[in-house]
Amino acid sequence: MPPSRCLLRLSQPPSSLxxxxxxxxxxxxxxxxxPFSASASQCMPAxxxxxxxxxxxxxxxxxxxxxxxxxxxxxxxxxxxxxERKALRKRIVxxxxxxxxxxGLRDATLDSLVDEAMVGKVVGLPGQVVDSxxxxxxxKVHQGWGLFRRPACLVRKETVEIGRVxxxxxxxxxxxRLVLCGERNSGKSVxxxxxxxxxxxRGWVVVNFPEAKDLTIGHTAYSPIPNTTPxxxxxxxxxxxxxxxxxxxxxxxxxxxxxxxxHDLPMPLQRNLTLDRLCELGARDPDISWPIFQALxxxxxxxxxxxxFMALDGLAHVMRLSAYLAPDMKPIHxxxxxxxxxxxxxxxxxxxxxxxxxxxxxxxxxxxxxxxALEHALAAAETRQADAxxxxxxxxxxxxxxxxxxxxxPESFLEHQLRSLKHWNPYVKGDERVIKALDGVEVLRxxxxxxxxxxxxxxxxxxxxx
Amino acid sequence: MVLLLxxxxxxxxxxxxxxxxxxxxxxxxxxxxxxxxxxxxTAKIRDLENKHITDLTAELTGMRIENDLRRQLRENITRLRxxxxxxxxxxAMGLPVRGQRxxxxxxxxxxxxxxxRRG
Numbered sequence: 240m241p242p243s244r245c246l247l248r249l250s251q252p253p254s255s256l257x258x259x260x261x262x263x264x265x266x267x268x269x270x271x272x273x274p275f276s277a278s279a280s281q282c283m284p285a286x287x288x289x290x291x292x293x294x295x296x297x298x299x300x301x302x303x304x305x306x307x308x309x310x311x312x313x314x315x316x317x318x319x320x321x322x323e324r325k326a327l328r329k330r331i332v333x334x335x336x337x338x339x340x341x342x343g344l345r346d347a348t349l350d351s352l353v354d355e356a357m358v359g360k361v362v363g364l365p366g367q368v369v370d371s372x373x374x375x376x377x378x379k380v381h382q383g384w385g386l387f388r389r390p391a392c393l394v395r396k397e398t399v400e401i402g403r404v405x406x407x408x409x410x411x412x413x414x415x416r417l418v419l420c421g422e423r424n425s426g427k428s429v430x431x432x433x434x435x436x437x438x439x440x441r442g443w444v445v446v447n448f449p450e451a452k453d454l455t456i457g458h459t460a461y462s463p464i465p466n467t468t469p470x471x472x473x474x475x476x477x478x479x480x481x482x483x484x485x486x487x488x489x490x491x492x493x494x495x496x497x498x499x500x501x502h503d504l505p506m507p508l509q510r511n512l513t514l515d516r517l518c519e520l521g522a523r524d525p526d527i528s529w530p531i532f533q534a535l536x537x538x539x540x541x542x543x544x545x546x547x548f549m550a551l552d553g554l555a556h557v558m559r560l561s562a563y564l565a566p567d568m569k570p571i572h573x574x575x576x577x578x579x580x581x582x583x584x585x586x587x588x589x590x591x592x593x594x595x596x597x598x599x600x601x602x603x604x605x606x607x608x609x610x611x612a613l614e615h616a617l618a619a620a621e622t623r624q625a626d627a628x629x630x631x632x633x634x635x636x637x638x639x640x641x642x643x644x645x646x647x648x649p650e651s652f653l654e655h656q657l658r659s660l661k662h663w664n665p666y667v668k669g670d671e672r673v674i675k676a677l678d679g680v681e682v683l684r685x686x687x688x689x690x691x692x693x694x695x696x697x698x699x700x701x702x703x704x705x
Numbered sequence: 706m707v708l709l710l711x712x713x714x715x716x717x718x719x720x721x722x723x724x725x726x727x728x729x730x731x732x733x734x735x736x737x738x739x740x741x742x743x744x745x746x747t748a749k750i751r752d753l754e755n756k757h758i759t760d761l762t763a764e765l766t767g768m769r770i771e772n773d774l775r776r777q778l779r780e781n782i783t784r785l786r787x788x789x790x791x792x793x794x795x796x797a798m799g800l801p802v803r804g805q806r807x808x809x810x811x812x813x814x815x816x817x818x819x820x821x822r823r824g
Contacts, residue, residue, distance in 0.1 A: 564740035
């Protein structure tokens with residue numbers, strides 16, 4: 240501003256005025272030597288002020304007031320190769336040599352997964368099962384397996400329940416349909432993993448869809464299957480990858496089974512071709528992966544084959560419209576994708592596994608799109624189960640005490656909430672296909688660890704450095 | 706490199722973006738074309754089969770895009786100019802056509818509005 244500039248000029252006389260009185264005191268030799276001297280000469284004019292640096296006021300616009308970093312570092316590292324960062328992000332670490340070994344940690348056996356006495360105990364997963372589970376991508380990145388020396392998990396009450404379901408389905412050759420739900424971090428995916436581990440140990444064939452989202456977000460190739468009504472869409476790249484996983488994970492079983500049926504395939508098959516080789520054929524050529532998957536399924540459901548365990552994580556993603564578009568620009572319903580349809584047919588009970596088996600799905604709470612129909616269907620199923628359980632209790636009570644009339648037990652808060660959800664809001668557009676797909680499924684709600692389970696898991700598995 | 710309507714596209718280019726490089730194809734038209742041939746939204750040029758490439762080329766050949774569309778635009782403006790309409794005159798003078806004020810802010814009109822419009 241003008242007044243302050245005037246004052247500033249008065250307080251600091253110009254350099255020419257300052258230099259004038261000094262000049263008589265300096266010798267001529269110094270004056271001559273001054274241009275060659277490296278030291279600052281007093282007779283030199285005052286150094287020019289740095290642009291933008293002012294004291295006692297804010298810095299001028301466009302200048303930095305504080306310079307902490309003096310040199311700009313040039314990165315010499317090569318940029319990551321395509322796919323390198325994704326591989327790092329998806330890397331599953333299942334062992335840690337720095338972690339202490341747990342003394343007396345026993346491997347899981349078929350009995351330990353169905354024995355109630357084992358509830359609250361931690362069991363290790365056998366090496367072969369770990370390989371198979373890794374092949375079907377049952378381990379998730381965020382589950383913290385890398386904190387421990389080897390993969391192990393806690394046997395929960397629900398683990399035993401699932402173990403029994405698997406055992407019964409195998410013995411009775413029935414298809415059991417289950418949906419796991421519960422709060423975030425309550426262990427749904429790990430319970431699914433335990434179910435898969437049990438199936439591998441029993442010698443079942445396991446087909447796992449590790450992340451339902453990958454099927455429906457439109458990231459893999461799709462094509463309409465001719466002569467299907469409503470039109471179904473095959474995902475050839477995903478199917479090829481799935482066949483490769485099935486072949487790797489179930490190699491010990493599939494390598495012992497040979498094809499017995501006739502198939503309508505675009506290429507001839509060897510007479511004594513094993514099923515793992517059949518999978519590999521489909522995995523190698525995505526163009527024929529879907530017909531090969533159908534052929535494999537026909538073989539697996541033929542009489543005398545082992546039971547099947549089908550699992551899917553992140554159920555909500557397949558209970559809505561997918562990101563794919565039909566030729567008429569309308570979004571394709573997830574149930575019109577051939578692989579999803581295949582799973583849903585068994586989950587809904589429209590088709591049965593002829594050699595017995597389990598179809599299990601888990602809801603994900605951390606990555607879940609809003610699906611009112613799914614919420615409604617699960618709530619209705621839970622209410623139905625609660626009603627059935629209460630009816631059984633009342634009947635048992637009536638049998639025991641015939642003389643004394645027994646009062647109906649009051650509903651819990653959760654039950655009340657579920658009952659209110661049981662009736663569909665008529666002002667919300669519902670997805671009938673979803674409600675039909677979940678008709679009659681068993682719902683298993685996880686509610687966190689019990690006190691005993693939590694204590695035991697803490698005592699048994701010391702993490703790194705403990 | 707894959708040839709689509711005489712233009713070379715690199716293998717790692719998104720099909721959607723490649724289609725949108727053509728004058729006259731925007732996000733909605735590219736989505737429609739891809740849905741018609743069942744090409745997923747994140748497909749890259751290398752993921753396309755030969756059948757897809759043939760279909761796309763045939764579809765693009767039949768569409769009014771690039772120079773055809775530019776020519777149509779110029780013809781429309783010339784028609785207005787020839788009939789001596791107000792819109793035609795405003796185009797010829799390089800002034801706003803749709804009743805905007807001309808005191809300030811007519812750079813876009815000056816740049817674009819002319820008989821031989823670029824596109």
